[in-house]
Amino acid sequence: MGRGDLTDAEWERLRPFLPVSNGRCGRWRDHRQVINGILHSVRTGVQWRDLPERFGLWKTVYERHRLWSGDGTWERLLQQVQAAADAEDEIDWDISVDSAIVRAHQHAAGARRSAAGTGFKGGRGGGTPGRDTVAEPRRPPGGGGAGGEGLGRSRGGFTTKLHLSADGRCRPLSLIVTPVQRADCTQFITVLEKIRVPRRGPGRPRVKPDSLSADKAYSNGPVREYLRRQGIRHTIPEKSDSQVARMRKGSRGGRPPGFDEDRYKKRNTVERAINRLKQSRAIATRYDKRGYVFLGTATAASVVIWLRT
Template sequence: MADVVDRFEVLTDKQWELLELLLPSSDGLRGRKFRNNRVVVEGMLYRLRTGLPWRDLPSHFGPWKTVWKRHRRYAGDGTWDRVLTALVAMADAGGNLDWAVSVDSTVVRVHQHGANAARTQGDLPNCTNLRDEPADHGIGRSRGGLTSKAHLACDGHGRPLSVLVGPGQAGDSPMFAHVLEGICVPRLAGGAHRTRPDEVRADKAYSSRANRELLRNRGIKAVIPEKTDQAANRVNKGRSGGRPPNFDPESYKGRNVVERAFNKAKQWRAVATRYDKLALTYRAGFLLAGIVEWLKLLGDMP
């Protein structure tokens, strides 16, 4: 069994050495040191890759409850968020972060195992406190059944900067400001955190006056095409309709990196389909998939 499971181990030794520096070494309650932390994290990645129930994890990874509880702890106390932020800061300090940010969302089908928790209609997520589980668990009903929607902001190379999870029937545009709020990159050389991209690329779903004003007020270049009906209404108003918004078609060609980022994330089966009851733990799995992408860049660098 161990030989079979070894083929699914994701992290190289160098990647694990970097990740280990960023993870807590004890439970923080009684000061007890975590044992076999690498094996436990590989168990999380194995489950993320295969999508199997937690209790069906191979014994190679130890007790399944240990793997689940640690993943749940890291999701709830913000550990995975801090790890992602630290890796992004390292990339920025090394000049490996492209600040031409792309934003988009993808719909994820909710498996019946993840849809049996009681839910009520929830509000938009509070991006200042992502540890709170939303009342609707980020699950909504649409023509495709029960779905969730993952909202992503990624850099110009398609690596994640900010991830939010909401109900599948919710619109993209109202989430735009919340996704951008999640971008906060510390400067390792000192100074204020960087929260303002050079430009933001997004499709027509994000073409609204509020979103354009938000970017304009923050001094961020908007690379968002205008909707056909918006353009027609502006023309019909004549001079009072104002000028068309600035749009850079060459820069917009780079927006496809966010689509490729979703394709890469959905190679992990527990990202492509939501098996988790809690939005917190599903989002943590999405973050973990993104962390692996940053480790591929940073973990093997000399």
Template sequence: MIRRHELTDQEWELLAPLIPRAATGRPRVSDRQVINGMVYKIRTGISWRDLPERYGPWQTVYTRFRRYALDRVFTQALQQIQACADAVGDIDWLVQIDSTIVRAHQHAAATAEKGANRPDEPDDHALGRSRGGLTTKIHLACDGKGRPLAVLVTPGQRHDSICARPLLERIRVPRAGRGRPRCRPDQVIADKAYGSRGFRAYLRKRGIGHTIPEKTDQQRHRHNRGSRGGRPPAFDRQLYRQRNIVERCFNRLKGFRGIATRYEKTATSYEAAVTLASFLLWARSV
């Protein structure tokens, strides 16, 4: 019997081939049982110690989740399901990018000494201080159907324009056959926070069309320079109306209570939780 907040048979069939299995050793708790515990945890936002007994020892679920996070297992699973969708032309490459602020719970702030024995972990643990206290920011690129293509986790005060380039460079959809992964969208839609000249130049260099409104101060500066100010950047107002798709994607991600509030101490674990939630959004759309 499938309980609430657990993987359906279809979701497990998509994820099962991508879960690493131990070749030797004593029999371990069922992979599906443990993954269900992870999904239950990020769905409800409870602490690891409070996981129901039906998922096995909480230490087992946490240890395996942490191992998968460090090995980027969920990132590979997300890319694999994207590759299957791209092979049948199911990805809309009209990509939207945006970010959202997530409040960090006090349990997330109880991190170890900065940078201590964590080569894969940023020194700040992607925790920043803003008006609301300790926060984390999720940067998201989604396709035209509102499904996540790439995620990036940073401190809450980090500006969107700084993270736009590394976010787009995280889009890597493997080809079904031979060839490099697809990394380049057809078009990028973003709000004014991404309207810097440097980011526009980066998109033009990669041959990516973009629909980004011009900031008021940029308009004023261009007008003040007269003929030397150049032409205004192209802007399709009708196309820009589709930017609400990324907002709806954030809304679905924040349906996971463990995503809407950050409880994980490390950035690696929190990003893995966001990636697992992104995989589930894809699994329910294919």
């Protein structure tokens, strides 16, 4: 077993939830070998063609990662390991929300599009030079497809923004990918509504945290109104301009929002979750051309964090 490969215990936790057939090529085999190859690429950032031979054909590893990123398999695996932790009461539901900026490598640019701008050359291909173009799987929400594959322009060039929520033990609960210019507050509701931890047994999945903390980027009326409507206790500092405008109105400005300094100190958990994710070089720097594949890469790294924490 190589460094970073799944241990026997980790494999047994994932094995029951893996698909057994893709509907075209019969029964899948060697899931463990392929997953180890995917995790090796995520951890090291190595190009798919340069994967060590012990993982099998590089194209098999890449295509399965691409397919699982598109059909939601990685997201379901993340939910199942979260469900196992929730069944043991190991999730701290005092969550935090933030975003991380990820510099995109030049290889992440240039996903091929058709002349009409709606499809992709050769059907709906993976857009990876030197790889066969195959039918594209359904993309899950949050892949950044409409926003130029989740790529935006910043002073440093092509950049991606990864929005996420994390529990009180620094583990990602939900993730979405957008271009860098998307404001954090515009993605807040989407990030929260992607939290979905199934129950082991009867009952609806858990979707609502006990409390939430976020920085000033999320301090606006729609965010606070949504949290009040959902009955979620929250700690978000008030922006200075909002405070000045409220005080200018006098009694008509209303009361200042509540703020718990001790609770706000726990917001660093989401920063530490981001640091854990960026220990994987394929997340610290984005190499994936397609937004939904990069989201699958981040989700696969999150699965490992949950398995090993």
